[in-house]
Amino acid sequence: MYLGGNYRLKYSPDTPKPLMLKNNRWVLSEVIMETMGIPGIQKTFRDFYIQKGESILAERVEYFAPKVGVKPGAISIRELGYHWASCGKNAALNFHWKTMLAPMTVIDYIVVHELCHLHHRNHTDAFWNEVDKVLPNYRERKEWLRSNGAALDV
Numbered sequence: 001m002y003l004g005g006n007y008r009l010k011y012s013p014d015t016p017k018p019l020m021l022k023n024n025r026w027v028l029s030e031v032i033m034e035t036m037g038i039p040g041i042q043k044t045f046r047d048f049y050i051q052k053g054e055s056i057l058a059e060r061v062e063y064f065a066p067k068v069g070v071k072p073g074a075i076s077i078r079e080l081g082y083h084w085a086s087c088g089k090n091a092a093l094n095f096h097w098k099t100m101l102a103p104m105t106v107i108d109y110i111v112v113h114e115l116c117h118l119h120h121r122n123h124t125d126a127f128w129n130e131v132d133k134v135l136p137n138y139r140e141r142k143e144w145l146r147s148n149g150a151a152l153d154v
């Protein structure tokens with residue numbers, strides 16, 4: 001899965017990159033399968049999501065930060081266990097690489113949710129009010145996470 005889409009996997013003996021999305025198919029280097037097996041494939045996908053996440057999430061954070069009225073710090077994409085995102089010291093934002101499996105509308109909700117935590121580090125009415133100001137239809141997106149979250153296991 002990638003950005004809400006489901007794609008079939010194809011192995012290729014010669015690819016310029018370890019993993020690419022081409023003509024609605026994942027194209028994975030056969031060498032990775034042969035030399036590293038399943039763990040190698042999992043790592044290749046994780047690296048792909050982290051790399052894409054670094055540019056996509058940075059762009060969405062930059063887009064929404066002025067709307068929320070916050071100045072976020074550094075952004076990092078990594079393994080976050082059971083959390084989609086978290087915020088740390090100096091307004092640093094961390095996102096789980098699995099956010100890249102969700103549709104863009106849901107990614108935007110995760111970004112806005114985390115940016116609003118820079119105003120309120122809790123889930124009080126005041127916090128949800130901030131989310132609602134920027135994404136009035138956030139409830140559907142939140143629902144998507146609730147019903148698809150478990151399926152987002154790679």
Ligand SMILES: [Zn+2]
Pocket residue numbers: 113117122123
């Ligand atoms: Zn939260």
